[in-house]
Amino acid sequence: EAQVTQNPRYLITVTGKKLTVTCSQNMNHEYMSWYRQDPGLGLRQIYYSMNVEVTDKGDVPEGYKVSRKEKRNFPLILESPSPNQTSLYFCASSSGTRKYEQFFGPGTRLTVL
Amino acid sequence: GENVEQHPSTLSVQEGDSAVIKCTYSDSASNYFPWYKQELGKRPQLIIDIRSNVGEKKDQRIAVTLNKTAKHFSLHITETQPEDSAVYFCAASRWDSNYQLIWGAGTKLIIKP
Numbered sequence: 001e002a003q004v005t006q007n008p009r010y011l012i013t014v015t016g017k018k019l020t021v022t023c024s025q026n027m028n029h030e031y032m033s034w035y036r037q038d039p040g041l042g043l044r045q046i047y048y049s050m051n052v053e054v055t056d057k058g059d060v061p062e063g064y065k066v067s068r069k070e071k072r073n074f075p076l077i078l079e080s081p082s083p084n085q086t087s088l089y090f091c092a093s094s095s096g097t098r099k100y101e102q103f104f105g106p107g108t109r110l111t112v113l
Numbered sequence: 114g115e116n117v118e119q120h121p122s123t124l125s126v127q128e129g130d131s132a133v134i135k136c137t138y139s140d141s142a143s144n145y146f147p148w149y150k151q152e153l154g155k156r157p158q159l160i161i162d163i164r165s166n167v168g169e170k171k172d173q174r175i176a177v178t179l180n181k182t183a184k185h186f187s188l189h190i191t192e193t194q195p196e197d198s199a200v201y202f203c204a205a206s207r208w209d210s211n212y213q214l215i216w217g218a219g220t221k222l223i224i225k226p
Contacts (some may be wrong), residue, residue, distance in 0.1 A: 040122070042202060042218040043157070090156060100145050100206050100214065102155035 002027045004105035006091050012111045013081055021076045021108050032047030032074040033095045033102070034066065035060070036087040043090070049074055081112040115140040117205050119217030132193055134220045136203035137185040143205040146186045147214070148177060151200045160175050160201075161188070190222075198224045 004025045010064040013019055025032065035058075038109040045058030064087055065077040074093075078085060091105040114206075116139040117121045126132045136146075147162035163170065164171045170177050179186040190197055200221050204214040 006216050040218065042119075043216045045213075047212070100147060100162070102157075102214065104158070106156055 001011045002103075004091055004093055004103050006089075006105035006108050007072075008108060009106060010109050012113065014113050015082055016080050019078050019081060019110075021078075021089060021091075021110070023074045023076065023105055024072050025074075025085065025091075025093040025103070026072065027093065027095065029093035029095045029102065029103070030071070030072065031096075031099060031102075034064070034076050035090045036060065036085075037090060037093065038087050039109075046076070081110075081111050083112050086110060090091070115143060115207070115215040117203060117206055117215050117217045119203050119220055121220060122218065123221045123226060125223040126193055128193055128195065130191045132197070132215070132222055134188045134201055134203070134222070135185060136205075136217050137183075138203055138205040138215070139184065140205070140207060140215075141170070141181075141184065141211075142207045143215075144208050145206045146177070146179060147204050147206075148175075148188050149202045151202065151219075153199070156162070157202060193222075193224050195224050195226065198222060 007022045030051045034046040036041045044060045046064050047066040047102050049055045055066050089108045092102040093103045119136045132201040140199035149157040150160045151157040161177050163179050174191050176189045200219045202219045206214050
Protein backbone atom coordinates (compact mmCIF):
# COMPACT_ATOMS: atom_id res chain seq x y z
CA GLU A 1 0.00 0.00 0.00
CA ALA A 2 1.31 3.41 -1.01
CA GLN A 3 1.68 5.53 2.08
CA VAL A 4 3.54 8.08 4.16
CA THR A 5 4.25 7.02 7.72
CA GLN A 6 5.30 9.07 10.72
CA ASN A 7 6.57 8.06 14.12
CA PRO A 8 5.77 8.64 16.84
CA ARG A 9 2.12 9.63 16.45
CA TYR A 10 2.02 11.24 19.88
CA LEU A 11 4.86 12.59 21.98
CA ILE A 12 5.03 14.48 25.26
CA THR A 13 8.47 15.76 26.15
CA VAL A 14 10.20 18.43 28.20
CA THR A 15 11.98 21.58 27.20
CA GLY A 16 15.48 21.02 25.88
CA LYS A 17 15.31 17.25 25.35
CA LYS A 18 16.34 16.49 21.77
CA LEU A 19 13.84 14.53 19.72
CA THR A 20 13.40 13.17 16.21
CA VAL A 21 10.18 12.58 14.34
CA THR A 22 10.62 10.11 11.52
CA CYS A 23 8.89 10.24 8.14
CA SER A 24 9.03 7.56 5.50
CA GLN A 25 7.32 7.12 2.13
CA ASN A 26 7.21 4.05 -0.10
CA MET A 27 6.15 5.77 -3.33
CA ASN A 28 9.63 6.73 -4.57
CA HIS A 29 8.66 10.41 -4.36
CA GLU A 30 11.33 13.02 -4.97
CA TYR A 31 9.74 15.79 -2.93
CA MET A 32 9.17 15.65 0.82
CA SER A 33 8.10 18.35 3.22
CA TRP A 34 7.34 19.05 6.87
CA TYR A 35 4.45 21.21 8.04
CA ARG A 36 3.17 22.30 11.40
CA GLN A 37 -0.51 22.92 11.95
CA ASP A 38 -1.74 25.28 14.64
CA PRO A 39 -5.34 26.44 15.23
CA GLY A 40 -6.21 29.39 13.01
CA LEU A 41 -2.85 29.35 11.23
CA GLY A 42 -3.38 26.57 8.74
CA LEU A 43 -0.43 24.58 7.43
CA ARG A 44 2.94 26.27 7.70
CA GLN A 45 5.91 24.73 5.98
CA ILE A 46 9.01 24.07 8.08
CA TYR A 47 11.48 22.49 5.64
CA TYR A 48 11.31 20.73 2.31
CA SER A 49 13.52 18.53 0.20
CA MET A 50 13.59 18.28 -3.57
CA ASN A 51 15.62 15.07 -3.55
CA VAL A 52 18.38 13.24 -1.68
CA GLU A 53 20.84 15.63 -0.02
CA VAL A 54 18.80 18.66 -1.19
CA THR A 55 16.91 20.50 1.56
CA ASP A 56 15.69 24.06 1.98
CA LYS A 57 13.93 26.22 4.53
CA GLY A 58 10.21 26.78 4.46
CA ASP A 59 8.31 29.55 6.22
CA VAL A 60 9.04 28.60 9.85
CA PRO A 61 12.40 26.76 10.02
CA GLU A 62 13.70 28.19 13.31
CA GLY A 63 14.35 25.53 15.93
CA TYR A 64 14.17 22.63 13.46
CA LYS A 65 16.63 20.57 11.43
CA VAL A 66 16.11 18.00 8.70
CA SER A 67 18.19 15.58 6.67
CA ARG A 68 17.58 13.60 3.48
CA LYS A 69 20.17 10.86 3.27
CA GLU A 70 17.82 8.40 1.58
CA LYS A 71 15.01 9.08 -0.83
CA ARG A 72 12.34 7.45 1.34
CA ASN A 73 13.19 9.08 4.69
CA PHE A 74 12.97 12.68 5.85
CA PRO A 75 13.35 13.00 9.65
CA LEU A 76 12.53 16.18 11.54
CA ILE A 77 14.90 16.99 14.38
CA LEU A 78 14.22 19.32 17.30
CA GLU A 79 17.60 19.85 18.95
CA SER A 80 16.24 21.78 21.94
CA PRO A 81 12.44 21.76 21.92
CA SER A 82 10.56 24.65 23.48
CA PRO A 83 6.86 24.98 24.44
CA ASN A 84 6.13 27.11 21.33
CA GLN A 85 6.92 24.03 19.25
CA THR A 86 3.90 22.27 20.69
CA SER A 87 1.91 21.53 17.56
CA LEU A 88 0.57 18.96 15.14
CA TYR A 89 3.23 18.01 12.59
CA PHE A 90 2.63 16.56 9.15
CA CYS A 91 5.08 15.08 6.70
CA ALA A 92 4.11 15.10 3.02
CA SER A 93 5.55 13.82 -0.24
CA SER A 94 4.91 14.18 -3.95
CA SER A 95 6.30 12.84 -7.20
CA GLY A 96 7.77 14.50 -10.26
CA THR A 97 4.85 13.49 -12.45
CA ARG A 98 2.18 15.08 -10.26
CA LYS A 99 4.39 17.27 -8.18
CA TYR A 100 1.67 19.43 -6.70
CA GLU A 101 -0.42 16.58 -5.30
CA GLN A 102 0.99 16.15 -1.83
CA PHE A 103 0.37 12.94 0.12
CA PHE A 104 0.33 13.51 3.85
CA GLY A 105 1.38 11.30 6.71
CA PRO A 106 -1.02 10.69 9.64
CA GLY A 107 0.46 13.46 11.77
CA THR A 108 2.46 13.66 14.98
CA ARG A 109 1.02 15.52 17.93
CA LEU A 110 3.89 16.96 19.95
CA THR A 111 3.58 18.53 23.38
CA VAL A 112 6.60 20.26 24.89
CA LEU A 113 6.26 20.98 28.61
CA GLY B 114 5.76 36.51 -2.67
CA GLU B 115 2.47 34.73 -3.02
CA ASN B 116 -0.22 35.16 -0.39
CA VAL B 117 -3.47 33.20 -0.22
CA GLU B 118 -6.44 34.44 1.80
CA GLN B 119 -9.35 32.12 2.55
CA HIS B 120 -12.87 33.00 3.69
CA PRO B 121 -14.84 32.33 5.74
CA SER B 122 -12.90 30.77 8.58
CA THR B 123 -16.03 28.92 9.71
CA LEU B 124 -19.10 28.07 7.64
CA SER B 125 -22.23 26.43 8.98
CA VAL B 126 -24.86 25.19 6.52
CA GLN B 127 -27.99 23.07 6.74
CA GLU B 128 -27.68 19.54 5.42
CA GLY B 129 -28.74 19.50 1.79
CA ASP B 130 -27.84 23.13 1.17
CA SER B 131 -24.82 24.35 -0.79
CA ALA B 132 -21.55 25.62 0.64
CA VAL B 133 -19.10 28.00 -0.99
CA ILE B 134 -15.56 28.72 0.21
CA LYS B 135 -13.51 31.47 -1.43
CA CYS B 136 -9.81 32.09 -1.78
CA THR B 137 -7.89 34.99 -3.25
CA TYR B 138 -4.27 34.95 -4.33
CA SER B 139 -1.77 37.71 -5.00
CA ASP B 140 0.70 36.27 -7.55
CA SER B 141 -0.72 36.50 -11.07
CA ALA B 142 1.82 33.85 -12.17
CA SER B 143 0.14 31.21 -10.01
CA ASN B 144 -1.33 28.55 -12.24
CA TYR B 145 -2.35 25.60 -10.07
CA PHE B 146 -5.00 25.67 -7.34
CA PRO B 147 -5.74 22.56 -5.27
CA TRP B 148 -8.27 22.04 -2.50
CA TYR B 149 -7.59 19.72 0.42
CA LYS B 150 -10.06 18.29 2.92
CA GLN B 151 -9.06 17.43 6.47
CA GLU B 152 -11.56 15.47 8.51
CA LEU B 153 -11.32 15.64 12.28
CA GLY B 154 -8.20 13.85 13.49
CA LYS B 155 -7.16 12.88 9.98
CA ARG B 156 -4.58 14.02 7.46
CA PRO B 157 -5.31 16.53 4.66
CA GLN B 158 -6.24 14.90 1.36
CA LEU B 159 -6.56 16.37 -2.11
CA ILE B 160 -10.19 16.49 -3.25
CA ILE B 161 -10.06 18.61 -6.40
CA ASP B 162 -7.68 20.89 -8.26
CA ILE B 163 -7.77 23.30 -11.18
CA ARG B 164 -5.20 24.77 -13.53
CA SER B 165 -5.21 28.30 -14.84
CA ASN B 166 -6.20 27.29 -18.37
CA VAL B 167 -9.56 26.05 -17.07
CA GLY B 168 -12.38 28.16 -15.61
CA GLU B 169 -14.35 25.43 -13.87
CA LYS B 170 -13.98 21.79 -12.90
CA LYS B 171 -16.55 19.44 -11.40
CA ASP B 172 -16.41 16.11 -9.64
CA GLN B 173 -19.83 14.87 -8.55
CA ARG B 174 -21.03 17.24 -5.80
CA ILE B 175 -17.92 19.39 -5.66
CA ALA B 176 -16.75 21.99 -8.13
CA VAL B 177 -14.04 24.61 -8.28
CA THR B 178 -14.21 27.86 -10.23
CA LEU B 179 -11.33 30.15 -11.11
CA ASN B 180 -11.40 33.83 -12.01
CA LYS B 181 -7.89 34.73 -13.16
CA THR B 182 -8.71 38.38 -13.72
CA ALA B 183 -9.92 38.86 -10.17
CA LYS B 184 -7.37 36.35 -8.83
CA HIS B 185 -9.80 34.30 -6.86
CA PHE B 186 -11.05 30.73 -6.86
CA SER B 187 -13.87 29.03 -5.03
CA LEU B 188 -14.93 25.59 -3.85
CA HIS B 189 -18.60 24.74 -4.26
CA ILE B 190 -20.21 21.79 -2.52
CA THR B 191 -23.82 21.02 -3.44
CA GLU B 192 -26.34 18.88 -1.54
CA THR B 193 -24.14 18.86 1.53
CA GLN B 194 -24.03 15.75 3.68
CA PRO B 195 -22.76 15.10 7.23
CA GLU B 196 -19.56 13.58 5.85
CA ASP B 197 -18.71 16.92 4.26
CA SER B 198 -18.01 18.31 7.74
CA ALA B 199 -14.27 19.00 7.78
CA VAL B 200 -11.65 21.71 7.44
CA TYR B 201 -11.00 22.70 3.84
CA PHE B 202 -7.73 24.26 2.70
CA CYS B 203 -7.09 26.04 -0.56
CA ALA B 204 -3.60 26.51 -1.98
CA ALA B 205 -1.85 28.11 -4.93
CA SER B 206 1.32 27.36 -6.82
CA ARG B 207 3.19 28.60 -9.87
CA TRP B 208 4.85 26.43 -12.49
CA ASP B 209 8.40 27.40 -11.47
CA SER B 210 7.92 27.08 -7.71
CA ASN B 211 9.64 23.72 -7.23
CA TYR B 212 6.60 21.89 -5.82
CA GLN B 213 5.82 24.69 -3.37
CA LEU B 214 2.24 25.27 -2.33
CA ILE B 215 1.09 28.46 -0.60
CA TRP B 216 -1.76 27.57 1.71
CA GLY B 217 -4.87 29.38 2.87
CA ALA B 218 -5.64 29.32 6.60
CA GLY B 219 -8.51 26.87 6.25
CA THR B 220 -12.32 26.88 6.54
CA LYS B 221 -14.14 24.77 9.08
CA LEU B 222 -17.34 23.54 7.42
CA ILE B 223 -20.11 22.43 9.75
CA ILE B 224 -23.10 20.57 8.33
CA LYS B 225 -26.16 20.96 10.56
CA PRO B 226 -28.64 18.05 10.55
